[in-house]
Amino acid sequence: MNYIAHLQKDKKLAAILGTEIHELKHQKNIPVRLMASIMSQQLHTKVAAVIFKRFLDLYKGKEPNPQQVLDTPNEILRAIGLSNAKVGYVKNVAEFCLSQAITDKKLAILSNEEVIDLLIQIKGVGRWTVEMLLMFSLGREDVFAVDDLGIQQAICRIYKLDPSNKKVMKEKMEKISAKWIPFRTYACLHLWKWKDN
Secondary structure (H helix, E strand, O other): OOOHHHHOOOHHHHOOOOOOOOOOOOOOOHHHHHHHHHHHOOOOHHHHHHHHHHHHHOOOOOOOOHHHHHHOOHHHHHHOOOOHHHHHHHHHHHHHHHHOOOOHHHHHOOOHHHHHHHHOOOOOOOHHHHHHHHHHOOOOOOOOOOOOHHHHHHHHHHOOOOOOOHHHHHHHHHHHHHOOOOOHHHHHHHHHHHHHO
């Protein structure tokens, strides 16, 4: 189903939707996607891409399995440009995915909240990181990233919200986004694009 008609019911959102239709992709090898998102935290997209390529080069350009990552010495991971903390977090992901037998199949049958509850047990992985994974790797159509700064800024501008009280602002954002169910991911994609332009 085309999500645009549904989102256009919200007149304020309709004003910024534009004509582009976003498509969600399903990516394979979720453990590696999760590691990649940790590597990219607080980095410019281009820098993150370079580091991820160096990471893959350690495994002859192929995506490693969690055991291979655990077997990689920390200093080798540091040498590709990861901080001590990020090396630890990447290894936490590998360890968790092994011990919990995390596979793409296993995650595919869980609801969004179940995926979040499962993966935020990993030290270094927060709710926002899992939400990005749900959107960009698992292709889930109804994820709302209330903690994302870009989404907050866009909604505050479009709906004239006062960002000074974070708690109240987030409650209002959740209320606004309820109108977009079951296509909140697409709304977020359009909000990010509008903000970038």
